[in-house]
Amino acid sequence: MGTLIEEIFGRKAGRSVQAGEILLLDVDYIMSHDNTTPLAIKAFREIGKPILDKNKIVLHLDHAYPAPNVLAAENHKNIIKFVKEQGLPHFFHQGVCHQVMIEEGFITPGAIVIGADSHSNTYGAMGAFGAGLGSTEIGVAWVTGKCWFKVPETIRIELTGKAQSGVYAKDVMIYIAGLLGMDGGTYRSVEFGGEYIDNLPMHERIVFPNMSTEIGAKCGLIAADEVTLQYLENETPAKGPFEMIQPVNPRYERVLEIDVSALAPQVACHPDVDNVKPLSQVEGLEVHEVYIGTCTNARYEDIEIVANMLKGKKVDPFTRVIITPASERIYKKAMKNGLIEILLDAGCTVTGTGCGACIGRHGGILAAGERALTTMNRNFIGRMGSPLSEIYLASPATAAATALTGRITDPRRYLNH
Amino acid sequence: MGKAWTFGENMNTDEIIPGRYNITIDPLELAKNVFCEVKPEYAKTVQPGDIIIGGQNFGCGSSREHAPIAIKGSRAKCIIAASYARIFFRNCINIGLPILECPAAVADITEGDNIDVDLASGQIFNRTNGHQYQANALPDFVLKIADAGGIVNFLKTHDIQELMTNAD
Numbered sequence: 329m330g331t332l333i334e335e336i337f338g339r340k341a342g343r344s345v346q347a348g349e350i351l352l353l354d355v356d357y358i359m360s361h362d363n364t365t366p367l368a369i370k371a372f373r374e375i376g377k378p379i380l381d382k383n384k385i386v387l388h389l390d391h392a393y394p395a396p397n398v399l400a401a402e403n404h405k406n407i408i409k410f411v412k413e414q415g416l417p418h419f420f421h422q423g424v425c426h427q428v429m430i431e432e433g434f435i436t437p438g439a440i441v442i443g444a445d446s447h448s449n450t451y452g453a454m455g456a457f458g459a460g461l462g463s464t465e466i467g468v469a470w471v472t473g474k475c476w477f478k479v480p481e482t483i484r485i486e487l488t489g490k491a492q493s494g495v496y497a498k499d500v501m502i503y504i505a506g507l508l509g510m511d512g513g514t515y516r517s518v519e520f521g522g523e524y525i526d527n528l529p530m531h532e533r534i535v536f537p538n539m540s541t542e543i544g545a546k547c548g549l550i551a552a553d554e555v556t557l558q559y560l561e562n563e564t565p566a567k568g569p570f571e572m573i574q575p576v577n578p579r580y581e582r583v584l585e586i587d588v589s590a591l592a593p594q595v596a597c598h599p600d601v602d603n604v605k606p607l608s609q610v611e612g613l614e615v616h617e618v619y620i621g622t623c624t625n626a627r628y629e630d631i632e633i634v635a636n637m638l639k640g641k642k643v644d645p646f647t648r649v650i651i652t653p654a655s656e657r658i659y660k661k662a663m664k665n666g667l668i669e670i671l672l673d674a675g676c677t678v679t680g681t682g683c684g685a686c687i688g689r690h691g692g693i694l695a696a697g698e699r700a701l702t703t704m705n706r707n708f709i710g711r712m713g714s715p716l717s718e719i720y721l722a723s724p725a726t727a728a729a730t731a732l733t734g735r736i737t738d739p740r741r742y743l744n745h
Numbered sequence: 746m747g748k749a750w751t752f753g754e755n756m757n758t759d760e761i762i763p764g765r766y767n768i769t770i771d772p773l774e775l776a777k778n779v780f781c782e783v784k785p786e787y788a789k790t791v792q793p794g795d796i797i798i799g800g801q802n803f804g805c806g807s808s809r810e811h812a813p814i815a816i817k818g819s820r821a822k823c824i825i826a827a828s829y830a831r832i833f834f835r836n837c838i839n840i841g842l843p844i845l846e847c848p849a850a851v852a853d854i855t856e857g858d859n860i861d862v863d864l865a866s867g868q869i870f871n872r873t874n875g876h877q878y879q880a881n882a883l884p885d886f887v888l889k890i891a892d893a894g895g896i897v898n899f900l901k902t903h904d905i906q907e908l909m910t911n912a913d
Contacts, residue, residue, distance in 0.1 A: 350884055352909045367770060367810055375900045446808045446832065462810045462836040468896050472905040476886065511755075511802045515831055544805070546831055708759075708806070 331482040331578040332549045333517035336438055336457050339573060347481045347581075356439040358384050358469045361425045362400070363391040363687075364444030364462075365407050371467030379414060380473040386418040386434060387411060388425035390682045396690035423655030423681035426450040426538070426623040431657055433566030437552035438573050442466070442475050447623050447705065449545060452537030453530065454560070455552030455573060460541065480517045480546045481581040483508075487524035489589030494740035497532035498625055498703065498723035500524075501539045502594040504586070506604025514544035519575065524588050525550060530559040531627040538624050539705045542601040551575065593726055593738060598699070598718035599709045607726060610736050616698040618643075618731040619712075620724055621652030621679075622686045625703035628658045630724040635667040637728035637742050638674035644734030649676040650692040652684035676731070688712045694719075701730045746872060747794040747822050749858040750787055752780070754800035758833065761804065761812040770811065772818030779815040791819050796860045798851055799826035804833025810840065817842040823862055825869065825880065827851045838887050841895030845869070847880035864891065 329344060338345045340353045360368050365387055372379075379385065387407065395401035411419045420428050426447055429435055437455035442448065444466045451458025461475070469475050485504060520536045533550050540548025550556075552572045560566045593607040620626060620634055631653060643649045651671055653659040659681055662668050668678055685692030686704050694700055694717035702712075707719035722730075725739035732742065766778045780787045797816060803826035804812060813836045816824065823843035837844045843864050850869045854860065858873040865888060867880035883891070886908040893899035899908070 350886065350909075352905065364808065370770065371897050374897045377900065444808060460808050460832055462808050462832060462839060464810060464839045464896060465835065468839070468900060468905070471900065474905050476908065511805070511828075511830075514802065514828070544802070544831065 329576050331517065331580065332519050332551055332573065332575045333457065333480060333482060333547060334578070335573050335576060336440070337477065337479055339438055339571070340440055345479050347479050349479045350476060351479065352474050352476050353440055354473055355384065355442050355469055355475050357386050357429070357434045357441045358466055359386045359388070359425060359429060359441060359443035359445070359448060360463065360466045361388040361390050361445060362393060362403055362407060364466065366403060367463030368444060368466040368470070369406070369410055371464040372470050375467065375471050377471045379470050382414065382416050383418070384473060385416050385470055386429065387416060387420070388428060389421040390423065390425050391687055392689040393421050393682050394680065400689070423653070423658070424623045424626070424683055427627070427654040427658070430454065431564060431655055433560070433564040436560065436566050437556060437570045442469060446541050447538055449541045449548045450534060450538040450623055452540070452547050452549040453534040455550065455556055457547055457549070458537070459547050480515055482517045482519050482578065483513055484519045484521065484578070484580040484583045486522040486583060486585045487520065487588055488522050488585065489524060489587040491524070491588045491591065494725060494738070494743050495588070495591050495593055496723040496725060497528060497535040499591060499594040500588050501535050502596045502604050502721060503591060505539065505542050505596065505601050506594070507584070508543045509602045510542065510600060511544045513540060516545050516581070518543070518545040518548045520548065520550050526553065528555070529629070530555060531629045534627070535624055542706055593723065593740070595726070595736065596707060596721035598707060598720060601706055601721065607722070607736065607738055610720070611738055613736045614699065615647060615701045615720070615730055615734060615736060617648045617650065617692060617694060617700040618727050619650050619652070619685050619692055619700055619702040619704065620727050621650070621654070621684050622704045623654060624705040625724050626652060626654035626658070628661050630703065631658065631662050631667055633724050634728040635670040637725065637739070638676070638731065639670050641674055641732060643675040643731040645675070647731060647734040648692065649731040650679060650685060651676050652679045652691060653681050656681050685712055701727055701736055703727050746859050746861050747796045748792065749796050749798050749854050749856060749860050750784065750791070751798040751854065751856045752783065752800065752803070755802045755805055756799050757806035758804060758809050758812040759806060762815040767809060767811045770814065772814050775811055775815035776818030779819050788819065791821065793820040794822045796862060797821050797824040798854050799824055800851060801827045803829050805830035808832045810836050813837045813840050813842050823864065825850050825862070838890055839896040841891055841893065841898070843883070843891050845880035845883070847878050850878035850880065853878065864888070
């Protein structure tokens with residue numbers, strides 16, 4: 329009996345649990361990447377005990393991969409040495425950690441997965457608990473297989489209606505961030521549901537838990553359903569049967585109902601994710617870079633939307649349009665289906681996979697005074713480079729329309745109805 | 746007793762310790778630059794046992810542990826804030842930096858006040874103005890981690906299950 333998070337935690341605890349309780353739970357997978365693994369290794373060495381279960385550990389190189397400088401290279405060298413020394417079976421450099429976690433079947437309904445990355449909330453799209461933690465806890469979990477959690481209160485976001493053409497999950501989620509604010513979900517589980525969510529395919533659903541981080545949430549959850557099962561069976565090596573955990577007579581702290589039918593494309597403006605405006609209010613603003621990438625919006629379908637809009641056209645010659653597929657699997661599919669060629673012909677730059685420009689390490693850094701429109705999830709000052717640059721967040725369709733003009737542009741001008 | 750150092754709302758991890766100083770994980774090195782953008786005099790004159798007073802959503806932003814490590818390295822006794830960002834809260838507990846949540850104290854304490862804190866009971870006494878405040882007491886398991894000096898030290902001599910047992 330309870331909210332989705334109470335049901336998921338209760339299943340692991342073997343008893344019914346309630347918001348406010350503190351639990352010590354077995355975790356299914358422990359994720360970290362090249363930015364956060366070094367401190368986890370330090371904690372692990374200091375504890376001085378062996379790894380409990382190597383199979384639970386998943387390491388990625390994605391934040392600065394391939395290495396853009398010597399420090400990053402040393403970092404990768406040390407991590408690879410550790411992986412070899414410990415004989416760890418799950419080591420990847422095939423794309424953004426969260427996308428690879430899902431593609432490789434580590435994320436299944438009811439799983440508890442912790443990650444040393446704040447966007448580990450992404451896993452909630454599969455009906456799993458995913459949460460970001462610091463590196464020390466990752467090192468602790470390697471040794472103990474466990475992690476402590478306070479069972480959070482839940483904010484339920486009930487999304488009804490049908491989005492207009494040109495309005496995507498990203499627009500809806502940005503709108504929610506604007507409503508709730510950057511600390512509107514702090515410590516909370518944010519449960520997304522309703523007929524709008526029920527009808528969304530997985531690649532769109534993922535946007536909501538992914539960006540629940542931007543409102544401070546502990547986790548963002550969508551209950552597993554037929555869409556989840558189909559995705560797991562068709563797109564991942566995960567083996568069922570899967571438990572479709574649902575909320576049961578839940579008591580929510582707050583329920584927010586939003587009808588998406590009337591919503592227009594939205595933009596989160598410099599310098600805060602909750603500085604949200606309808607696109608119409610910023611249309612025409614000059615941009616110097618359009619970046620389509622990250623764990624939020626660089627999946628195959630996102631790239632397909634962009635390619636369809638750019639097919640046979642040329643992007644603005646003075647705007648750098650950079651596309652970073654979230655994973656190699658996505659990259660290969662896009663290549664096989666001719667999308668990469670369309671993008672290159674349109675004048676885009678397609679980079680290797682990974683976190684790329686999103687964290688300002690490489691792959692599209694901004695100069696002082698420049699403005700980027702991106703499909704990222706956060707727009708903190710200086711995140712993509714110069715502290716004097718600006719980041720605007722929007723959907724892949726808005727990014728494509730903006731790429732064509734070099735100015736923030738409503739995608740509905742270019743979409744075929 | 747410690748001196749109060751007050752900070753504002755939404756103090757983010759970049760303001761606690763800017764990214765350019767995160768090339769080291771040495772607490773004393775990090776402490777040299779803690780709060781350098783917002784209160785440079787802190788790192789120069791902080792005394793062991795001083796108290797950090799923060800507003801709402803203290804420690805928001807990235808999951809980087811350098812931020813609480815830098816504060817711990819400065820030998821502050823604890824943080825008292827109106828509320829904490831989630832990952833920062835965990836990181837403090839795990840590295841053994843005591844934190845209390847007490848909006849009443851935050852609203853009343855001014856910079857330089859002399860403050861007594863009893864971490865186990867959550868009692869806060871302001872010697873300067875004679876006011877007393879009650880923070881939510883920390884859960885037992887948090888105190889166990891704090892007493893050990895952090896989760897890493899705790900695990901050197903305990904099994905993690907012992908966090909959840911009351912008799913200790």
